[in-house]
Amino acid sequence: MSEEIKNQEADFxxxxxxxxxxxxxxxxxxxxxxxTDDEAVNETETKPDKASKKKEKKSKDKEELEKLRAEYEExxxxxxxxxxxxxxxxKRTANEKxxxxxxxxxxxxxxxxxxxxxxERALAVQNADGETMKKGLEMIAKQFSESFTKLNIxxxxxVGESFDPEIHNAVSHINNEELGDNVVSAVFMKGYKIGxxxxxxxxxxxxx
Numbered sequence: 090m091s092e093e094i095k096n097q098e099a100d101f102x103x104x105x106x107x108x109x110x111x112x113x114x115x116x117x118x119x120x121x122x123x124x125t126d127d128e129a130v131n132e133t134e135t136k137p138d139k140a141s142k143k144k145e146k147k148s149k150d151k152e153e154l155e156k157l158r159a160e161y162e163e164x165x166x167x168x169x170x171x172x173x174x175x176x177x178x179x180k181r182t183a184n185e186k187x188x189x190x191x192x193x194x195x196x197x198x199x200x201x202x203x204x205x206x207x208x209e210r211a212l213a214v215q216n217a218d219g220e221t222m223k224k225g226l227e228m229i230a231k232q233f234s235e236s237f238t239k240l241n242i243x244x245x246x247x248v249g250e251s252f253d254p255e256i257h258n259a260v261s262h263i264n265n266e267e268l269g270d271n272v273v274s275a276v277f278m279k280g281y282k283i284g285x286x287x288x289x290x291x292x293x294x295x296x297x
Contacts, residue, residue, distance in 0.1 A: 196240070200240055201236055204233055204236060208229060211229065241283055244279050245289075246279045248273055248275060252272065252273055252293070252295045256280060257295075259295045260293070260294065261295070263294060265296045268297060271295060272296050273294070274294045274296040275293065277293065278292040
């Protein structure tokens with residue numbers, strides 16, 4: 090009887106061991122399934138993250154491109170405006186120069202016209218003697234001098250002054266003990282200047 094009980098206990102223990110093994114296998118399967126599900130969930134979550142980052146990067150690139158386009162357009166407009174302003178400045182300056190030149194010529198002619206008028210009157214005189222002609226020419230010369238003064242034109246070339254190549258043009262040379270070295274001894278043709286600008290050099294003779 091006790092032998093039968095022992096056999097039953099052994100069978101019971103064996104059956105319990107089988108049940109335990111089956112439970113362990115089921116638990117392992119459940120764990121594997123859970124892990125697989127977690128990996129699938131993680132992979133599913135990773136894909137949207139990558140897509141989101143890619144979309145975000147694309148959006149930033151687009152914003153940067155639009156910013157560069159706006160900066161380029163602004164630079165282009167500024168460049169065109171500067172070119173237009175420079176062209177207007179160039180034209181305005183050219184017109185002002187032309188106007189100044191025209192005004193200068195007009196003022197010069199205005200001062201010389203009375204002299205021209207007197208020359209014509211002198212030429213129209215019939216049977217004038219030498220003395221009368223001389224007086225007429227002296228008056229014209231005086232009028233020329235007055236006109237030059239109004240135009241701020243001064244004469245260059247006076248006997249006795251030191252030779253200066255900046256204002257004199259030496260065409261001959263003499264030795265004269267009565268004169269100093271490098272002195273203007275004769276003026277063949279007067280020179281003229283406006284301020285410091287030489288219009289014509291004086292043609293002179295230089296001593297020693």
